[in-house]
Amino acid sequence: MEILTAIALMALMASLLADRKKTWKGIIKGLMMFLRLLPAILVVLILVSVLLFIVPNDLIVKYLGENAGFTGYLVAAIVGSIALMPGFIAYPLAGILVHSGVSYPVIAVFITTLMMVGVLTLPVEIKYFGTRISLIRNALFLAGALIVGGLIGLFFVL
Amino acid sequence: MKKHLTNNWINFLIIIAFALFVAVSFRTGFAPGQAIFKDQFYRFFKEMILFLPVMFILIGLGDEWINREKVERHIGKGSGLKGIVIAVFLSMAQAGPLYGAFPVTYLLWRKGASIRNIFIYIGAFCTIKIPMIAFEIGFLGWKFSVLRTLFTLPVIILIGIVMEKLLKNKSFEIKNP
Numbered sequence: 001m002e003i004l005t006a007i008a009l010m011a012l013m014a015s016l017l018a019d020r021k022k023t024w025k026g027i028i029k030g031l032m033m034f035l036r037l038l039p040a041i042l043v044v045l046i047l048v049s050v051l052l053f054i055v056p057n058d059l060i061v062k063y064l065g066e067n068a069g070f071t072g073y074l075v076a077a078i079v080g081s082i083a084l085m086p087g088f089i090a091y092p093l094a095g096i097l098v099h100s101g102v103s104y105p106v107i108a109v110f111i112t113t114l115m116m117v118g119v120l121t122l123p124v125e126i127k128y129f130g131t132r133i134s135l136i137r138n139a140l141f142l143a144g145a146l147i148v149g150g151l152i153g154l155f156f157v158l
Numbered sequence: 159m160k161k162h163l164t165n166n167w168i169n170f171l172i173i174i175a176f177a178l179f180v181a182v183s184f185r186t187g188f189a190p191g192q193a194i195f196k197d198q199f200y201r202f203f204k205e206m207i208l209f210l211p212v213m214f215i216l217i218g219l220g221d222e223w224i225n226r227e228k229v230e231r232h233i234g235k236g237s238g239l240k241g242i243v244i245a246v247f248l249s250m251a252q253a254g255p256l257y258g259a260f261p262v263t264y265l266l267w268r269k270g271a272s273i274r275n276i277f278i279y280i281g282a283f284c285t286i287k288i289p290m291i292a293f294e295i296g297f298l299g300w301k302f303s304v305l306r307t308l309f310t311l312p313v314i315i316l317i318g319i320v321m322e323k324l325l326k327n328k329s330f331e332i333k334n335p
Contacts, residue, residue, distance in 0.1 A: 004209075004212075004213070004292055004295060004296050005209070005212050007216075007292075008212045008213065008215060008216040008292075009212075011216060011219055012215065012216075012219065015219050015222075015223070022222045022223065023219065023222075025218075025222055026215070026218040026219035026220075026221065026222035026223070027215050027218055027219070028218070029218035029221055029222065030211075030214040030215040030216065030217050030218025030219065030221075031211060031214060031215065031218070032218075033214050033217065033218065034210060034211050034214035039166055039169035039170060039173060040169055041206070041210070042169070042173050043169045043172045043173060045199055045202050045203060045206075046172060046173065046176045046199065047172075048198070048202070049194050049195075049198035049199040049202065050194055050198075052198055053190065053193060053194045053197075053198055087287070087289075087290040087293055087294075088210075088293065091290070091293040091294055091296070091297040091298065092202070092206055092210075092293075092297055094297060094298055095205075095296075095297030095298055096202055098298060104298070104302055107298065107302070108302070108306055111294075111306070112285065112306070112310065115256065115284040115285050116256070116280075116281060116284045116285060118256045118257065121256055121257045124257050124260065125257070125260060127333065127335035128260045128261075128263065128264060128332050128333055128334075128335065129260075129332060129333075130331075130333075133321075133325070133330075136321070136324065137277065137280070137321065140317045140320060140321070141281065141317060144281075144310075144313040144314070144316075144317055147309075147313055148306065148309045148310050148313055151305075151309045152302070152305050152306060152309060155305055156301075156302075156305070
C-alpha cells in the first residue's frame with residue numbers, strides 16, 4: 001500500500017506540473033466518487049464484521065480455504081456470478097476474506113466471476129445481444145473464470 | 159437517481175443502527191458487541207480510511223487525462239492485432255461495472271468493430287481496469303494481481319476468438335434498447 005500511495009503522489013505531482021486545472025478537477029472528481037461510495041463501503045464493512053464474528057473461522061477455512069478443493073471454487077463462482085458490487089467494494093472485501101483464511105485461488109474465481117459473469121444483469125445484456133449470445137458469453141466467461149482461478153491456484157503454491 | 163437515493167437511505171439506516179449498537183455495547187459492557195467493533199470493524203476501517211481517498215484521487219486524475227472517444231476511433235474491422243491491443247488499452251482506462259460496457263459495445267459495433275474485438279473489449283473492460291488494479295494490489299498484493307492479470311488476458315482473447323468462430327456465419331447484431 002505504501003508503494004501505491006507513492007505512485008499516486010507521483011502521478012499527482014506530474015499532473016500538477018502538466019495542468020493545474022485538470023488536476024484540480026480530477027482530485028475533486030475522485031473525492032466526490034469516494035464520498036458517494038463511502039456509505040456503501042461502510043455498510044459492507046459492518047455486514048462483514050458481523051458475519052465474520054458470527055461464522056467461526058474454522059468453517060471459513062474449511063469451505064473456502066486452501067484445502068477446500070472444488071467446493072471453494074463452486075461457492076466462489078456462484079456468489080461471484082450472482083453478486084453485483086463494484087470493485088471499490090469487492091477488493092476491500094476480498095482483502096478481509098483473505099485475512100480470514102479464504103485462499104487466493106478461491107478469491108480469484110470470486111473476483112473474476114464477479115466482474116465477467118452477470119446473472120442479475122442478464123436481462124440488460126439480452127436487450128443488447130439477444131438471449132443466445134448473452135447465455136453463450138456468460139457460460140464462456142464462467143469457464144474462463146474457473147480456468148483463471150485454477151491457474152492461480154497452481155502458481156500460488158509455488 | 160431515485161433508486162440511488164433509496165439505496166443510500168438503507169445504507170444510512172444500517173450505519174446508524176450499527177453505531178447505536180456499538181455505543182450501547184460499550185455502555186452496558188456487552189462483550190460480543192465490543193468485539194465486533196474492535197476486532198473486526200475498526201481493524202478493517204483503519205486499514206482503508208487513509209488508503210481509499212488516495213486511490214480515488216488517482217482514479218479521478220486518470221479519468222481527467224484519458225480521453226475515451228479518442229481511442230474508440232481506432233478499433234475497426236480488420237484492425238488485427240493492433241485492434242486487440244487498442245481494445246484492451248481502451249477498456250483498461252475506464253472504471254465501471256459490466257453493464258456499463260454494453261452501451262459502448264453497441265457504439266463499437268456500429269463503428270465496425272469485429273466480433274472478436276467486441277468480446278475482448280467486454281472481457282478487458284471487466285477485468286483489467288487500471289484503477290481497479292490499484293485497488294487489487296492494495297488489498298490482495300502484487301503477486302495475486304500480476305498473476306490474475308497475466309492469466310486473464312489470454313483467456314479473454316481466446317473467448318473473443320471462440321465467440322467470433324461461433325457467430326461467424328450467423329447474423330450478429332447489437333441492439334440499442
